[in-house]
Every structure is written in structure tokens, then in C-alpha cells.
Amino acid sequence: MIQVKLFDYEHEKDLEEEMNLFLEDIRDNQIVDIKYNIAATAEEEEEQIYCFSAMVVYKK
Structure with a gap:
């Protein structure tokens, strides 16, 4: 099954961590x-x- 995980932070370091x-x-x-x-x-x-966001698409 394909899943997504969303991340959204005001600081790039928080997103990275x-x-x-x-x-x-x-x-x-x-x-x-x-x-x-x-x-x-x-x-x-x-x-x-600023808004730093990312989406990880992964297989569960």
C-alpha cells in the first residue's frame, strides 16, 4: 500500500529534524x-x- 507523510514547519531545521x-x-x-x-x-x-514543507511517498 502506498502512503504519504506530510511535514510543515516555519524553520528548515525543524523540517530536517x-x-x-x-x-x-x-x-x-x-x-x-x-x-x-x-x-x-x-x-x-x-x-x-516562511513555510518549509515536504511530502514523503512510501510503501507500507
Whole structure:
């Protein structure tokens, strides 16, 4: 069965840490694909908000 695991964090280090924890329990041959995305939005007062997200597609 194909499954997905979604990750979404404001800091890239948080994304990295959580993905690595998840991937520790997945064998290499279970991974189908990994998608990565960065989004940035400007808030009032010129503050930028970042969103670092990833999706792991894997076989269960």
C-alpha cells in the first residue's frame, strides 16, 4: 500500500529534524519519492513568514 507523510514547519531545521526521525524507521526500498517546497509570504510591517514543507511517498 502506498502512503504519504506530510511535514510543515516555519524553520528548515525543524523540517530536517522531523523528516530524519521519520526516515529512520523507513527502509530505503520503501521510499517512492520525496517532494519539497518553500513558500514565503509578507506580513504587515514587512515581516516575512516562511513555510518549509515536504511530502514523503512510501510503501507500507
